[in-house]
Amino acid sequence: MMDSQKKIKLKVNGREHCFTIGDGCGEIPASETLVETIRERLLLTGTKRPCNEGGCGGCTVLIDGKPSLSCSTLTSECDGKQITTIEGLEDPVTHELHPIQQAFIDLDAIQCGMCTPGITLTAKALLDNNPDPTRQEVAEALAGNICRCTGYEKYFDGILLAAKRMRETANNGKGE
């Protein structure tokens, strides 16, 4: 393999995509960011690119379960990674929403919605690791996701409501 060329595999929302990194025809440049690959090549435009400089959290995706800024991540460095975007949260068969998405709808936590995908994914990572967070833990986990409309209050409430519903579901599952 030439130095300037390498093949990578990304698994995005469970589906595998292969790319060749390089300067040639049909290859993707080593400088391409993950948000560009997701939006422009995979056409998953639910991932937003609001500031494109790592300052707002709007482009957050999960890389191997960890919230990551896709505008500040090179695609070429994601070989073998599992990537979850907002499109990956809805059940593809039943169209059931993730509890965080449902809670945001139920409490009308959203306003313009530009920050919502990033907030949803960061919150998912939080709840996957900490099913019963305090308000302070939510604040610290989400501090990198800037919202200018809502004052964050209903987002807080939505994440805590989703956590409660997820715990209840988990407990019901155990009881059966």
Added chain:
Amino acid sequence: MAEHRYLGKNQPRLAARDIVTGRARYAADEKIAGMLWAKVLRSPYAYAKIIDIDTSKAEALPGVKAIITYKNAPHWKAGMIIPHKHLLSDTVYFIGDAVALIAAETEAIADEARDLIKVEYEELDPILSIEDSMKEDAPQLYPEIPGNVADYEPFANQGMALTQEKVGDIEAGFAEADVIHEVTTVLENAQNPLPPESPGIIAEWNGEDYVTVRGSMSSNGLCRMMNSGCMNLPISKMRVIASYVGGSYGSKHFSSNGLIIHYAAALSKATGKPVGLFYDREEHLTCQTTRMNSIGKYKIGMKKDGTITAIQGEWTGEAGAFNGEHYMIIAVGLISQGVLAQSKNVDISTKIVLTNRQTSGAFRGYGYLENAIHISNALYQTLEKIDLDPVEYFRRNRLKVGDEFYHAYMCSGMVKAAGPDALEMINKGAEKFRWDERWKGFGVPTYEDENVVRAVGVGFCGQSDVGEQLANENVNLTFDGGVTVSCVATEFGPGTRDVMRKIAAEALNVDLSMVRVTDSDSMAAPYEWGSTGSRSTYAMGTAVLKACEDAKRQLFERVAQIFHCPPEALETKDGMVSIIGHPEATVPWIAAIGFNGSITGVGNFGGEYNVLVQQVQFIEMELDKKTGKVTVLEQLCSTDCGQIVNPDALKGQLDGYFPGIDMAIREGMIWDKDGRIVNPNMIDYKTRTWNEIPKHENIILESAADGNYVGTKPPYGAFGAGEPSLAPGIPALTLAIYNATGKWFTTYPITPKEILDALREKEGR
């Protein structure tokens, strides 16, 4: 109070599922076949002449489709009242002003081409402050604007808007006063609205001089009105299709600075292809609009009971590099005088000046926020002299129903306040915040130890443009019981489209799921401004309600022929029409409308300017005595919206108050000595995040739900209350900081260093 089927109850927003699943398409998510990418080469100098520009290398780059400079640009001009800002000219007026426009097959090629353009400039001495613009030896920026001061006479002569109000006898008023006090406040934050999404536009010029513009535009008709003429087109030859808008807060009305639209359209005209222009964050923060800077000098004469015997003011706003809608910002802002400081003797003169800085424009709080700060600063310092609690002052001096106040915008004269009376919102807010207990007097903290000092403050604001401008909407009833509201309301956050949908569902008594609102496409709905100011619920909602009533009238006239009864004897529910009290006499809409038929109701509204949206905010903050840092501990908003339509959505509007308080203590653009903004990014321009949110509460009253208004009443009494949330926090925090430090600040943002200096001075006394 009437019981409603939908109003005042929560239903999921129409757009909710699209937004949470990522399906909502914003400007940058739109894709049009054959679209070219645009970039703008921008000036590194605040004021300069272009001596030479060489585009040959850029033009030779494969994939470049057009490069426009002042040499080949269309003769388009922006700016009001006399258009003066050329699309491109041989002079650049601020750092970031456009020098060349590039369209190419890919974004990367456009970027590369931009770097290949060589420009030689001759630097000129720029004007970088309001004061400097008015100096006698200041450079003359545009021949159309002598002395760099905008001329508003053409508007005054049409009786449309006066920016200068004169009422009573100012000298006699001051002669009656027990105290007279004057304060000058300088607002030079140039706070950025900072919507999460930077502006993005796709323009498609059709050969017959007709342009379709897609993208992040929050006010469909206003955008057409303000921008079509700049491109030498009648309004009817500019089609606007709004995407989901990722926040606007006023900045995406493109009412003052629509250059992004003109640039994309010029490139589309030149190439014959659709052209997308998407600002990056630096362009967004340096080239789109900021809040208007202004200097306000206010002199207040007051009696010992708080009566204002006279108020005299000079208020000067900064348009920036060209002049747009600023006369309207000033005109709306003047309402602050009536709301905050009504008096029989008033003389306020205003001015708009040009500088070589980024242009200012619409931003939530539109003029009345700025003027509320200017007037409150003078007011609070005057109240201190008579030792009157500001809350007690607001109770006494509020506009009561029937009180006259000066309305410069549209009416150009005195109007009678239609309410609501603010007394209840003031009292309920004060009670909940325990103001009477926590207010210790001017200059007195509520708590102090060796590390911190805490203090409370209050702010008040209001405006009466909730019913502004003409509104036109249509409602179509289809034979299957469905309803389509033709309305250009945009999906930009506050839930405006849901308001229209719920009003229609309420008026026609149909299941909410049967009502849809057209896309915000100027070809799909009658012309009107769209969501701007705070007009949506009142102005657009009234037109929707009237359109529903018109449709219902037509429906009932037809059913009356079936039942041989008067139309007044009929009622409708869920697509059926019955004789009231006779459920056995029921027919479906299709019986009257006919298979494949529909009925269109038309609704118009002429504008009302006397209903007040007002808000009072209470704040407690803590100062760190070692660092000077201000932490807001508690904040309470109290307001009256007439009738709640979407409870959760309205709560969200009030919850988003913090960019207001942050104008007082942290937000602002920072310029270097050459006029360059040095913090145009999300790291250096600090907005608040999750772990910086104080304890917060809302009180939302519905005092007018039954409607006690003159003129055209708001629909179901509802007129919205979201916009003012930013305004009262700044005077509230200014007062609290005074109570903690003993220093009245009159420049913003108030920095930790200034606060430390004030604390040292206080301790030294």
